[in-house]
């Protein structure tokens with residue numbers, strides 16, 4: 001299952017996993033977008049269904065997880081990718097913007113992992129990948145909410161890794177740098193230029209640049225890797 005699979009990085013991760021033969025549940029808030037991605041994967045010979053779920057809602061996630069497990073059995077791959085930004089300098093950041101970003105980027109991973117993680121542990125095989133950000137490692141002015149959520153995901157993942165390790169369930173983080181998606185499309189040309197100067201490769205990444213990392217971490221070859229943070233950022237955070 002991949003959350004936020006309707007577009008951008010989540011879509012690329014879903015497509016990459018599908019190309020490796022993984023049966024997909026594409027989750028997004030918007031039924032049309034995750035439905036479109038699932039249909040395209042199926043049309044290309046893969047196997048995917050879509051579910052519209054607001055991942056920031058504990059009750060929606062709990063109900064969806066129970067329904068999905070009833071329908072498909074234990075889910076063995078969980079990629080928590082759904083995320084939003086509500087940027088602004090700390091002094092002007094509203095409580096609503098703080099809460100929305102923490103709920104969508106961090107609490108969602110807790111809700112899904114709690115709901116899906118135990119059935120995964122009982123079946124003694126599982127892969128959890130949480131999509132963080134270089135902002136969670138380095139901080140970023142104007143992103144107190146986002147950086148806190150993304151840093152929180154790292155601590156959360158390491159704890160899950162320790163709790164689930166003996167059940168053959170791994171949990172890792174992929175932390176993208178600046179990637180060309182709808183999320184970054186709104187950044188002014190000036191900001192994009194400024195950011196690019198801090199990237200040793202001097203370019204934003206593409207969603208496909210990210211997608212290989214979660215796919216590898218979900219593979220059998222990665223069975224002895226857990227609790228790790230993989231930055232995929234053109235060398236930005238080193």
Ligand code: NAD
Nearest residue numbers: 004006008009029054055081082083133176178179181183
């Ligand atoms: P995007 O805005 O293009 O896509 C986000 C996806 O998440 C969409 O499908 C959207 O519907 C879904 N989503 C948002 N809120 C949701 C909710 N409440 N319930 C269900 N689905 C919801 O973003 P993206 O650039 O593809 O980012 C994907 C992930 O990668 C995010 O977690 C983001 O924080 C992270 N990331 C992105 C960048 C970047 O530069 N684009 C950098 C670092 C990390």
